[in-house]
Every structure is written in structure tokens, then in C-alpha cells.
Amino acid sequence: MSQARNGRSEWFELSEEGWRRSNRARPLGQLVREALQNAFDQRARRVKVRLEEDEVRIEDDAPAGLARDEFAFTVFLGEKDTPPTWRGRKGRGLKEMIAASDRAEVETVGRTLVFDDTGRHVKANTRRVGTCLRLFRRTSVRERDEAVELLRLTIPPPGVELLINGRTVRPPRAKDSLEDCPLETVELHRGVERYVERGTRVDLYHPRPGETPHLYELGLPVEPHHLPWHVDVQQRIPLAAERDAARDPYKRTLAAIILESLAPELSRQELSGAWVTEVLAHFTLGEEALGAYVEKVLPARAVLSVGPRVDDRARQLGAKVVDLRGMPQAALEQLETVVEAADAYVERMEGPPRDVVVQPGAKAERLVGVVRCLSKELTGREVGVEFFERKVRDPSAHVEAEYDSERRVLRVNMKGRVRLDDPLEPRTLGIILHELAHEAGDEHDFAFIDRLEGYAGKALRCLVDRPDLLAPYASPRKRTG
Template identity: 25%
Template sequence: MPETITAPACTTFDDWLAVSTDGFAAMNAGRDPAHLVKELVQNALDALGLGGGEIQLNCQAQDGGVRITCRDSGCGMANLADIRTVFHTSKTDSHLQRGRMGRGFKEMLCMALEATVTSGRRRIEFRMEHGRRVTRQVQLPADQATPGTLVEMQMPWDGDVIQHLVKYFQGMLVPDGVHLVVNGQRVCHRLAQDRIEASLPTELLEDGRWIRPIRKTAIELVPVREGEVPMVYELGIPVCPIEWTVGFHANVQQRVPMNPCRDAVASGYLLKLHRACLPTLLPELSEEQVRQDWVGSAAPHCDEAVQQQIIAKGFGQNIARSVPKMGARQFDEDAREIGTMIIDTRQTSGGFRQILQQHVPTTMEVVEEHNRKRVQAAAAGSFDVADVYQAQDDASARRRRLIESVGGKERVEQVMDFARWFCQKLLDGYEGSAVCSVTLAMLKDVGAIATWSSDDVLTLGIDTPWLWTDPFGEESLATLIHEAAHHLNAHHGQDFHKELEKLAGRAARIMLLHGQEVRQRWPGLSGR
């Protein structure tokens, strides 16, 4: 006989996945009850839209748990059956809405002992019957219709949580036009002190995936009340502490990117928020507050003008960065002597260190600039040899004595003529080469031998004897080479020293090729 094959039994399910309500509840059991209840309130706010309306939230001890009731006067729900489906929403997603695909409502519902949702003449009931969870949809008589939406949930919480819930929702920043009542107490709209325009990341569901695009928005700075911790708010809903020390909440007027439990913002978001608010908050900050870590972290990302304000307010005006001792020279001590406050950037946080290095000079730079200005001031009192011998005042008499002490009028004029020729030879051939002139000044009191001005005037110190008695000596020639290098680079940086080396080589070539000319033109300068 042929073998008979029996087909296996077949069971058909309505869907591919079965979501365990108990498992879903276990995932959310550790969450702050306030963060679950706020999902009801934010759904109610979204339902009201821009037109405003009323929301009543009640939290009452009942039957060994806490009964949560949230009623709004919004647009209502078109299809109550949809709220049973996880990750289903009938809304077109917008970064200006608080809710995320109805997820928050389902998270709270799965923990409830029982619940009802009523909108218009429709009601959906979630009950426990004979140890099983059951759902019923009810059509109400016309006289029992509920405007907007009414959500009632019996939660397995201890009654002590009620005080925490009431305090949390009394701290909401209620949008203008919304009448919110929590356990019979009105939560009034609070005015913002400042409104900041900014571009910040947000969250948006697009093509089935969550993205975090940058969107233009406003941040409202709302003064904190006594006992409040400054918080980040998403469209009036508290999210998490903002981690700054100024007395303002930051109410972001768009969806805030958060972690899955929506009790903390996404990584890096606080830094972006701090950076956006810092320019507005800066006048409110004390000297101590300006030096706090949140400012230091945000400062490198701010405009240069804001960075300079931070430095001035937090560290002072007349400041310089410490540098190590260089041989026998201690620039930090020199800077202190001229009244400069020294900042050791090794003792500052990374953000402050970055802007200090960008905007604050070192003590070496401060000291050199101070000396340069002193020399410039002394050089401003320069004089010509001819004028000294014509004038009869005391200053001219003193200058004449100095000129005579180094060889007299004729020798000084010859040294000046050689200095002019030598510097001109050094600079000939450079682009924009100088046509230098030479003058005299009293420079010893400012610790200088010679100086080169921006308009290519070489000023020689008449009170430095060896400059006149041995003009062909190594010290004198080194001085002239150094000053000519300042025509090419005004500051003593690496580039200056490179130019100095080149000019030293050029000077050797000049004296080698033009040695006979030098001896013929200035025969009396080879020695006294």
C-alpha cells in the first residue's frame, strides 16, 4: 500500500511580533514616576497646539496606589484603538512637538493596574480580569461625551510619590495661553527675562529613522525661583539640570535630543546650549562664576569678542601668561615689577587655557613691548648734532658734553654717516627696501643702545660710549645689524632671528667687498 503522509498542524497569528506588556513594564519600572506622568502632560500640550487651552492633572492616593488623571481641552483622538500599538502615531512628526510616536503613553500604560482613555463619545478601557489583561472599546451616550481627551490610570506607586509629582509639575514653564491646574493649584505662565535666537540639534522621525538635524530655534531664559535647580526645558517640560551656576532655566522652543528614557539630553547638547546662552549671560556672571568649568568648556566655541570679555571679567585686564625662566632672565618677575598680573595656564582648565593662549601675551612679550614703548618714548626726544650746537638751553648743553666725550661733533657725524651707509647696504635689494635716516637720543635710562622706528629712522644712543669710540667693533656692528633686521620684522620672534642671521651674512660680505671704501670714506673711525 502507498504510504499516507499527514500534514502537520498549523497555527496562524495576526502579527509577526508579540510584545510582552509585563516585559515592557519591567523595562520602565526604575524610571522616575514624574518622567512617566510628564508623557501624559506633553501629549496634552501637543493636543492643545498653539491656540492654548486647559489641562487638569490630578494625582491622588487610591486603592493602595496612585490614581493619575489628565484632562485636556485639545483636539481629541480620532482612533482610540491606535494607542494599543507600540511605535504607532497618527501624527506627522515635527520637531516642534513634544511627543515621540506616542511611546511615552505606552510606557506608562504598561505599568498601570488599569486605565481608561476617553475622547468625545469613545472610550477605551484597559482592565485586569481573572489575571488577564483585557481591552474594551465603549461607545458613550451623547450626554457623556468628553471634550478633548481624558486619561485615567491607576499606578502601583506608593502614596509618598504624590508630593514629588506635584512639585515636579508645579515647576513646569507653562506656555502662554495654557491654563494648567495640578491637584487644584494653578501653575501660571512665567515670563522669560531673555530670548536667544540659536541653531541647535533637535530630533525628527524621517523615513522611519530618528535623525538629529540642526534647526533654528529660540531659548527662553526664565529666572529660577527659590529652591529650584536650573534646568533644561523642552517646550516647557523639565528635562534635566543644565549644569550651570546662574539663576536661569533654559526653555528650548523645539524638541530636545534625549536618551531613550528622556531624562537626560544627548551627549554634547549641554555644551551647545551653554555656548548659545553664554554671550547673553555673561553680564550676569560674577568674577568667580566666569571662571567656572561650564564657561571654560563653552568659551573656545564662542566668538573672539566674547572670549575677550570672558578673559577680562574672569582674569583681569593687565595680565600675561607665565613663561619658564630663560637663563638668568626671569620675565615673570620683570612683568610683576611693571604691574602685570601673571596667569599660570597650567592651573586652568583646557577651555580657559585655549583662549588664554590665543588672546593673552606671555610675560616675555609684555616685557619686550613695555621696553619697546619706553625706547620709542625716549627716541621721540631725538635730536640732530647741528641743533645741539646752536641751542643754548640746559638739555642742549648736556648733549654737547656727551658728544665731546665720545670724540666731538665731527666724529659723531662720521659715525652717523657710516651707520646710515651700512644699514642701507644691508637692506638694499629687499622688496620695499628702506631709505633710512639717523638721529641721536638719550637711551641709556631705558636700557637701550639704539632703536629702529616704523618709518625707518635709526636712533643711536649718544650715551653709549663704545658705539662712538669703536664703530667698527663687533658690538657696534651687531647693534646696527640687529636694528636693520627690525625693518624686516618688528618683533623678536623666530622669523626675526632668521632675518638676523641672513643680515649677519650680508654684513660680512659688505665689509669684505667694501672694506677699502670704508677705510677711505671714514679713515678716522678705525680707532681713537
């Protein structure tokens, strides 16, 4: 067993077949993306990618070319000290592309590294700048189409020309840039990865027609995400082992920073996405961002649902009741700090209950008789009648009457428009029918409307078939007139 340079025995050996199988399984677009990463890091000004049935070619004009031959074949060997703004990591990308091929050539400044059935060879060439990587492997039309679709999402660095199969890749339309965003990143120090938090710029772009919004790392697409825009982080992102996905906590933090920064400028549609709900469930937003969300997403005079009866009363008083109980609890609790609940709204509009029970005496007998007669005819049972006076702060909180379905009592507000002296007056009859229709529930829903229409029709039919039914309850003036 040989000795490593640090004196420790070499404990492991690499299975080339296993390494090849592992990388052969990776999507073609992800492999080629590694080459773009290397070219951009080496300050190439022009990068050309050609995907053909039997060959993949990536060529760049980076000034120095490949720094060391070992970078092409020694697994995990790479630059030992690189800042977070360097795309490459762990020295794997180039080796993975070569391993996924049947044979390969790495043509760099002054030499070409050949990988074929006979092994690895180096031969001289006359190249004076850049690197040309040729990967020989058979690919299907579908593989190439999917690779082109991914690679054309790339946002090249400023001043860099990227061509995919002869077509220039142009950056999408910019939306915004956020400076000094505190995000976790990865730096390499003496070959060891360290995770640190660092302020960086985050660029947002409008996806082109047909594009799915993606998370980017330094211009290279990492994975689709559910934000409305392409989001390009200008430093390394902590990624999963295959470098095709970011960690969930990282993505939530990034979304929270974007929402906190842009909420006042975003449209209702942009703020209505699931990504905003997820942020609300995991982060406490500042007053300005939370206020912008409420103002743009919820309707004017919105109140939070409490229960059918209170919600219905809030609607009567002009509120727009929104039921957010399907939201995560943490998100709902945060909204409750700025959006009034339906019961609080009703109390604010009506003031604390200040009903005064009234005994109107003989002058209310005809009205009580009409209520009992109609309730027996329409609902099959008599209901009781109570009278009260209610003082309210706001005229819109005024009620004519209300029905207590638990006690089966129709309560009449003496300050309302119910006519005790003429209970057969049309408005009074309408109020009585309306309240009797609440026998089965407090809400003014379609079921209520259906009951009210049924009661009105039934009452009219009773009057046609039995014209003397309500005659005893008419006022004396009406009876003699």
C-alpha cells in the first residue's frame, strides 16, 4: 500500500466503472453546465457549445486554458482556495463529463489530453488560447433537446458571448437587483469547504415566454422554483450532492429576503403565489411588507372569518369576510396582527351590546298575533316575540329585527321601522318573513334566499285561499276603511 504525501496510508481506491456509471446517469444538460461553469470562472469571453448525435463539443477562449493536466483526471483535485464568487467546487465537473463519455479529448494551450480505450495520453498541439472539450458519446434527440432547453436558460456574465448550437443565448429582461442580501454561501480554504453568511447581490429576471422560473447560481440554472421570476444569486449556493438543488431552508430565506425587499412594489398576482404563504409561515415580515401584502391581496374592509353567525353580521355591516383558516397557523397568526377579526369588527361598529328590553303592552298585540299566525302557517310552529331598544355608534350597524333560532324568538327593535300599529304594512311584513327565514341558519346564503322565496309564495297563497286569515290583525282604520 502506497503512502500519501501527509504520511497517512491511502485507504481508498476509486472504482472507475462505478464512477462512470454514476456520471453516465446524470442528465446531459447538467454535465455540460459544468463546462460552462469552468469557462466562466476562467474569464472566457466566448463559449461555444455544439450538441450532436455522437459528440458534444464545448470550446472557450479563456486566456490560460487548463492550468494543470491533473485537473482533467484526478478526482476531487481542484483549486484549494477559491472565494464564494467562484463557480467551481470540489474539482469534479470536468472529470464527470469525461467519465460519462465513451472517449474524450481535452485540447488546451499547447497540449491535448486524450482518453480512449487504450488509456490516457498527452500529445502536443498548437492551440494558443482557451480549451476545447470533445466528448464522444451517442445521445438521443430527447436528451439533446432537454439539454439545450436547460443550457439556453443560462445568463452569461456581462460581456461574455454564449452560443448553443450556433445560436446566441441572450439574457432575459431584468426586473430588479437587491444588494447586500445576507445569505449562506460556500468558500474553499485549503481545500476545505466552509459555510459562511455573506452579503451578496441577487438579480431578478422576467422569464421568457414558455420558460419556468429558476433559481440560479452566478448565471447558471440550478433548479425550477415557485417564485414568479428567475432569481440569480451572485455567489455560491449551498447545494445537494448532485449540485442540482438548493437546501430548503436556504430557499425559504432567499424568498423571505425578496418579499421583504419588494412587497410594496409587487402586484396582487405576484403576491398571491404559494411562495408568499410559505414565507409568512416561516418568517416574521416587517410592518411595511406585511401591510403591502394585506392591502394588495385582501379586499378592502377585509376581516378574518370567525364563524357563520358573526361573519354574516360583519357582512351586513359592510365588511368583506375572508376565510384564511386553510393557511399555515404561523401565517394566520401573523396576519391576525394587522387584519381585524369579524367579531372585533362587529363590536367596533355596533359597540358593546346595550339592548334594553321593552314591554310595549297592548299596542304590540296585533304584531305579536301576525308573527304567531304566519310562523304557524309557514314553519309549522309558533314563535315568541320580544321587543328591545338598541343603541348603536354607527347607523350602518342598525337592525330592524333579529331571529334567535335557539330560543325560537323573533326580537323586534323598537327603534327600527317595524310598525306596531300596522303590522300588515308591506315593509313590516317583509321584515317578519325575512326573520322567519332565519329559522334554519343565520347566513344570507342561497339556502336562505330559497326559504325566503318559499315563505313569501306560501304566505301569498294563504291570503288568496283564506283572505280572512290576517284580517283580525289589521289596524282599526284599515278594517273600517
